Amino acid sequence: MEERKEIVNRYISKGMKAIKAAQIAGFSRSGYYYMSNGRRPGKKPTRFTMKEDGTVVENSVVVKSVKEIISPDFIDYGYEKVTVELHKNKYIINRKKVYRLMKENHLLNPKRITPNQLKNYVKYSQPYPSQPFEMLEIDIKYIYIRGDRRNAYLITILDVFTRNALVWSLAYTMKSRQVVQLIDQLILNYLQPENVLKRHILVTIRSDNGSQFVAKTVREHLKENQIFQEFIKPATPQQNGYVESFHSTVEKLVCRKFEFESMAHAQRIFQNFYETYNKKRMLKCLLFMSPNEFLEEWNKGKMVVVYHVKTKKQKFFFREKQNLKPVLLPSRRNF
Numbered sequence: 001m002e003e004r005k006e007i008v009n010r011y012i013s014k015g016m017k018a019i020k021a022a023q024i025a026g027f028s029r030s031g032y033y034y035m036s037n038g039r040r041p042g043k044k045p046t047r048f049t050m051k052e053d054g055t056v057v058e059n060s061v062v063v064k065s066v067k068e069i070i071s072p073d074f075i076d077y078g079y080e081k082v083t084v085e086l087h088k089n090k091y092i093i094n095r096k097k098v099y100r101l102m103k104e105n106h107l108l109n110p111k112r113i114t115p116n117q118l119k120n121y122v123k124y125s126q127p128y129p130s131q132p133f134e135m136l137e138i139d140i141k142y143i144y145i146r147g148d149r150r151n152a153y154l155i156t157i158l159d160v161f162t163r164n165a166l167v168w169s170l171a172y173t174m175k176s177r178q179v180v181q182l183i184d185q186l187i188l189n190y191l192q193p194e195n196v197l198k199r200h201i202l203v204t205i206r207s208d209n210g211s212q213f214v215a216k217t218v219r220e221h222l223k224e225n226q227i228f229q230e231f232i233k234p235a236t237p238q239q240n241g242y243v244e245s246f247h248s249t250v251e252k253l254v255c256r257k258f259e260f261e262s263m264a265h266a267q268r269i270f271q272n273f274y275e276t277y278n279k280k281r282m283l284k285c286l287l288f289m290s291p292n293e294f295l296e297e298w299n300k301g302k303m304v305v306v307y308h309v310k311t312k313k314q315k316f317f318f319r320e321k322q323n324l325k326p327v328l329l330p331s332r333r334n335f
Helices: 002-013 018-024 029-033 059-070 079-088 095-104 176-191 216-224 237-255 263-279 291-299
Strands: 048-051 056-058 135-145 150-159 165-171 204-207 228-231 303-307 314-318
Touching: 002 018, 048 059, 056 059, 059 079, 059 095, 079 095, 135 237, 135 263, 150 176, 150 237, 150 263, 165 176, 165 263, 176 216, 204 237, 216 228, 237 263, 263 291, 291 303
Parallel strands: 135 204, 204 228
Antiparallel strands: 048 056, 135 150, 150 165, 303 314
């Protein structure tokens, strides 16, 4: 604005009329002559309030009336309800002024913080872990128990880097306390033996917005154990894609081939499946090794991971065969 005023002044100094010079610079006449006083625009707040009988009282009297309105037990009125009560007491006052007076005197209710405001949503749709146990995904799948004619809940925590199905549970109910128990198994059986804290690995667990995962007990338990929790955005299951893909494998290899006569029968089948998957079932993305075999090779320092610049796809190589460093692959266009 100051630069444009200088342009106008130069034209005026050469004999041009102020109105025409202001038009050339894109100013209205009032805009050119405007001088800021440094204060906020608008009327000053009134210090008095009128009542219906014509009497005028100071705002301090109104504040006293507000305190009397909200002082009884079990009354937690906000400024809108207080305005209604003041009208009943013959005050001529609008809700904006009531809000201002209550705010100035710290009489407003504290703002409610909804659970959604406390959530840490994913920053990146695709996770890019650089080592095991850095990014975990957790999800629940329904399993039909034919013998009991009801659904059970299968919950799995999967390591994105190694595709290892670390811990799982199958039950007819899935409450937050059961999720906490599963997290304890994860810590005792994997995170502590792998010394993730001493190795300064920031463990992140990603989930959808299911009630079991947003529960306060689960969130506090994760925080106490220095595990960062993040939530996928609503209606985006692909952001939890690795464990979703794993549960698709469960559907294909287990659910379509077996009919469960009881919970005990299902438990035995799934126990065999998880052991086979982790110890024996080779995966192409892991260089045709099982998750457990791959983790052993990685811990020996024999593997290196790269991510493609364009596709962001994860790919592993044997260090001794490729002599590669963990860098991003170039796009095929540059080959």
